[in-house]
Amino acid sequence: MTTNAPTRHPLPARRAGFARKGSAFLATHPRARLAFLLTAPLFWLVVVYVVALALLLVTAFWSVDSFTGEITTEWTMDNIITVLTGSLYQTVTLRTLGVALAVTIVDVLLALPIAFYMAKVASPRMQRILVILVLTPLWASYLVKAYAWRSVLSQDGILEWLVSPFGGHTPGYGLPATIITLSYLWLPYVILPIYAGLERVPDSLLEASGDLGGRAWPTIRLVVFPLVLPAIIAGTIFSFSLSLGDYITVNIVGGASQMLGNLVYTNVGAANNLPLASAIALIPIVIIFGYLFLVRRTGALDNL
Template identity: 85%
Template structure:
């Protein structure tokens, strides 16, 4: 048996070379077989931008806190000094405002969790699929409105001649007016959706069979909530508190609108940046909520709450 030779190329035609293994081809083959490398390449640009904008900004904030402002010229001196840090740590004004801000943030967090738990549980375990979708849209709808519009709306509601005063005045009651209670009420409304959604997502992952088993074993509604639902939903609850606590800790617009003469840390930062033109002191004040929320995140990281964000 004889082998047949390959046909010779037609006269006048140049033979086409076999495709070469170019660098682009090798890169494509490598990425197709290494999904982690493909993901890293995909995220490299946004992560670089995040690091440039966020990490660099925090580093600049930390460095600026150790500078000072010349009292005569108003120019910033880049010589290293601890004066701003010592002023913020030892000053009675900053201690009082820090405690006030921390109290407001804790009050807002407690109120939002108390309101979000029953709402999220009803959405996740009681409502029909159609009603569930409608409730999710209802929770998300306030987020479509402007922050300032919602804050000024509460200013109108809580004013001495507002709708709340009109509703409760026949009962002999009166609105407290502007101040810390108005700030807590407004912030609780603003951040409530951010607390409901993580808790709702966490409760959805709780198997219905566990609730049924608890009922079959004679557990009451309160026992089922306390011994079954809450332990499994605790990471999601803590995730919701991270939003309400951190957002309240750094807020300064709401207290300007409904807080009356009350001050929070955000107001001090804004005042020192704008009116006082003391950026180093403002940076030192801004480190207080950063340290507080960093400590809170360090405490809750072992609970698995960060996985629910």
């Protein structure tokens, strides 16, 4: 009597051999290993970011049927012409640029002394404490922080209570309140790149400047500032770009003021005009890409 022996499939052995060969290949080819690791995230970035921007650009050249409210996929330049020539959009664009520049300047002026103290003056233990304090606001909700400033800047808020005995008054709601709130929100994003840039400045350069008779301000201006300039510009990229596209803060503390983000939100929601909203959204995108193009040679992008 003969029995049929179970058939052994060589598939698992082949898979194990293929895995070993693949591991050996990746171990000896670092570029292939890097490409293998980056393929999935780069694919996701291309699909989510690049394709989304491309669709946004395409949508800006469509129109909305005034009768049905449906999007018409016929190519037209009407939205682009409306955004470029309309006085409302020009005014709001200039206002948004002014707010973004003001927030950036305020954040840089506040971040420089804080980052310098953290990197060059504070002890290692104090450095760690200060880094934690800088990062702590990032753990809180964006809306909570914005509404907290709304409470502070209100007519009956704590700021009014502090300055009223001296005859002062709060700025109330409007563009000043928007600049104050956005400056607070984005300040950690400016401090951290500058702090990292200052940490890379050798202490021996500061000591050499002092030995050669250099005082504090000339040392900072002639020695420290040129070395830390790329880090400063890296911080401005965060504050400028985030302020340029923000629309929530101006809704909370801006009063009747409008920025580009508000126009985009209004046309997407209430007006149901996605092509016009896409055309408006192209303005901050073009401004940001133009700014990145201008600063690319400063080395700021290497500090992000």
